[in-house]
Amino acid sequence: MPMAHRILSVDDSDIAQEYIRAALSDIGYEDVVSFLSSNEALEALSAGTARADLILLDVMMPEIDGVELCARIRALTDWADTPIIMLTSRTDMDTLQHAFMAGANDYVTKPFNRVELQARMRSCLRLKSEMDRRRASAGRRGGGDGAAIAELAEVLGNKAGYQAALLAIPPAAHHRLGQIVLRINGLSETADHPSGDLPTIYRSVAGLLGAVPVPARALFCHWEGDLFCLAMPDSTEQDMRTTAQGFIDAVAGASLSIREGWTRLPLSLSAVLLPPGGRTPGEVLVRGIQMAERLVGDTEARIHVVHDAVGAR
Template structure:
């Protein structure tokens, strides 16, 4: 979906999207009409490109209202703005935007931003399908708020990354932590797993990190840390410090697993391999598989060599 009051911009967007296989594009020059069609369910979209300054309703207001429609809460939104309007982007991210492009934009850059947004959305959908496989009672119990407020949210973490300039994102290192599964592979009661999650969050939240770093609870057993201008040595040291802190806390699992200590493993995505969003998705995927039966309290790396980045 393209929402832009400029007919020329609509043509450019349509041609650019056609280049990467999007041939079913709905365009709106009137944001109020777009919102009405969204609310009534007359239209669907995989992604929205939205201008910031439009008549009657600006893109920031439209973005917030789209996010209030449950079925559209996770549809990626990329804001389009001129270089002079970049100062409005913080409000756009607060309203729920995922990314932005400045006009005039290069098609290659648009393609890259769309791919990154859709890749992240695909990963979120995959995890949501797994979550929806649980009973409604289980979902209600596990979704209770148990994480300290010191942690940022998933949306806030993404917004912090997307608000950075491209050059800043290229120097961003990401560490994904996951609570290791029990050694014997037994299924834990959700209430006990939730209690473990809270204990780990308390420990991780006490680790001192510079103000420039962003620490977030992503979802369930996943925590994310973003470090600007981080060398591989710093990334390794920071990941190990979090792992060691959890081990030192000597947290225990309840019930039949009471003798098993709680540990976390880490996956490091060093800067330079790919976009920050792609690195985040790859690290989360690897953390999901690495902690299932793998070495407890271990550190794995996303190898950026294939993308031309520095090897750890």
């Protein structure tokens, strides 16, 4: 059955647009508006002559590239929280982090798997619908910024949800939000365990972390791979240290179930703490993930603190 959502696609390639239309049709999205020009797409969105429930943006485009276009769309009040998924053949961390900092909810690499694209689109659309409902409910109750953040906590669980929630946090509450980025130490496809066990290890660690008590209004997600994120409104650096240590202790010495049975793996976590400051949640998140990526050689549990997301100690 065709889905009622309208999808807006921006890609400068005719061939790519045909492929996107066919792929979307195969997974149930028939209402697709295509733009070959990023300038034309931006003009239509600015003028209100285009409508969409979700936007797909190619990263590499002339005139305005996808990351810049994403940022300009986010600056438009009517499109500030419409889900945006980047389609890219580039997987380097800098490009992806710039995309997230610009306001993208998620990305899919080309050539994309249709099942993966469908899952990510459904996740973004479901989250948007739920956040709209919860914000409307909070508005009727007269809740403030803190209430709005709290209402989003139950929606999370994955990267798209976490990013969407950060985008929905009112600007007045940005300076009160701290974040923690966690990385599993010592995991790689060259480690002593089979690479096929990595997804199982990620799921097992996610279960361990999910059982750790966190403040009532904290937002937790498995970002991707060996990275996990937590947003903590109205928390001190000491609160964040205590929470990070709780995550570290939960993983330390854990026995994880993999294909060969219960196996004791030498797992540990490193935590990057980003206490509340003056930057936007997206900027802070990017710095935290970049810092976590540089900890690839860590083998021992450590807590790193980044003040105002500009320096670490």
